Amino acid sequence: MERGPGRFPLEDMPAEAVRIVDHARARGVTLRLMGGLAVRMQCTSLSFSERPYSDIDLMGLGRQSRGIVSTFSELGYEEDRAFDALHGAQRLRFEDHRNNRHVEVFLDKFRMDHTLDLADRLDIDPYTLSLTDLFITKVQVVKLDLKDLHDMFSLFRDHKISIDDREGAIDARRIAKLCAHDWGLYHTVLDNISKILSFYDDFKLDKGEKDSMDRRLWVLRLEIIEMPKGPFWKARDRLGERLPYSEEVEHIGGDE
Numbered sequence: 548m549e550r551g552p553g554r555f556p557l558e559d560m561p562a563e564a565v566r567i568v569d570h571a572r573a574r575g576v577t578l579r580l581m582g583g584l585a586v587r588m589q590c591t592s593l594s595f596s597e598r599p600y601s602d603i604d605l606m607g608l609g610r611q612s613r614g615i616v617s618t619f620s621e622l623g624y625e626e627d628r629a630f631d632a633l634h635g636a637q638r639l640r641f642e643d644h645r646n647n648r649h650v651e652v653f654l655d656k657f658r659m660d661h662t663l664d665l666a667d668r669l670d671i672d673p674y675t676l677s678l679t680d681l682f683i684t685k686v687q688v689v690k691l692d693l694k695d696l697h698d699m700f701s702l703f704r705d706h707k708i709s710i711d712d713r714e715g716a717i718d719a720r721r722i723a724k725l726c727a728h729d730w731g732l733y734h735t736v737l738d739n740i741s742k743i744l745s746f747y748d749d750f751k752l753d754k755g756e757k758d759s760m761d762r763r764l765w766v767l768r769l770e771i772i773e774m775p776k777g778p779f780w781k782a783r784d785r786l787g788e789r790l791p792y793s794e795e796v797e798h799i800g801g802d803e
Contacts, residue, residue: 555623556643576614585675586698596701609654660689660793661732679718708763719767723774730783731792
């Protein structure tokens with residue numbers, strides 16, 4: 548069977564990610580890039596944000612699962628049927644045998660350490676998750692690795708913090724509202740904000756960059772703490788870490 552535009556996946560991962568989203572859009576299928584490649588696309592300082600990438604991660608809509616499978620078939624990928632049989636209601640996997648890597652597509656919700664419902668937010672940016680949602684997928688990780696820290700630094704270094712959804716800024720109010728409804732997310736985000744401060748020297752920030760980061764982290768932390776919390780949140784707060792506050796989920800074995 549003759550496949551669609553470009554019979555094989557491209558070796559260049561950023562170009563391949565764009566090719567996937569563009570072809571899906573042409574078919575009426577919504578896909579948005581996430582993970583380190585999305586961070587790279589959102590940042591202007593490529594010399595800082597660039598890092599090794601191993602796989603491509605996307606967000607899509609569950610109601611378009613069949614269209615997603617067809618899209619990747621046309622682009623030269625092979626569906627991982629064994630994986631999809633187990634996880635297909637939540638995410639899909641496609642193998643790129645030519646370049647020895649794979650693509651994972653989360654459906655409707657980002658389910659990792661914490662669950663984020665993003666199905667209604669995939670039309671904000673034409674290629675990636677929104678800047679704010681992209682940041683949340685990084686800062687929600689309970690056990691941060693160097694890739695997650697690097698991506699968070701890249702986003703904070705290149706973008707301002709706002710208390711609304713203005714373009715080109717991380718929306719502290721949206722993050723605070725999510726944390727005000729989920730004590731586990733609140734606890735994780737504040738913990739990770741504190742960790743960022745201890746890695747300034749690792750990423751060789753100059754004094755001006757450190758001062759800028761300090762201000763942005765202060766605004767985000769204050770907004771999260773000051774956002775009103777409901778009675779259920781306050782009851783959960785009294786229990787603290789005595790109860791599990793995040794999901795035990797198998798993390799993506801690649802870029803994410």
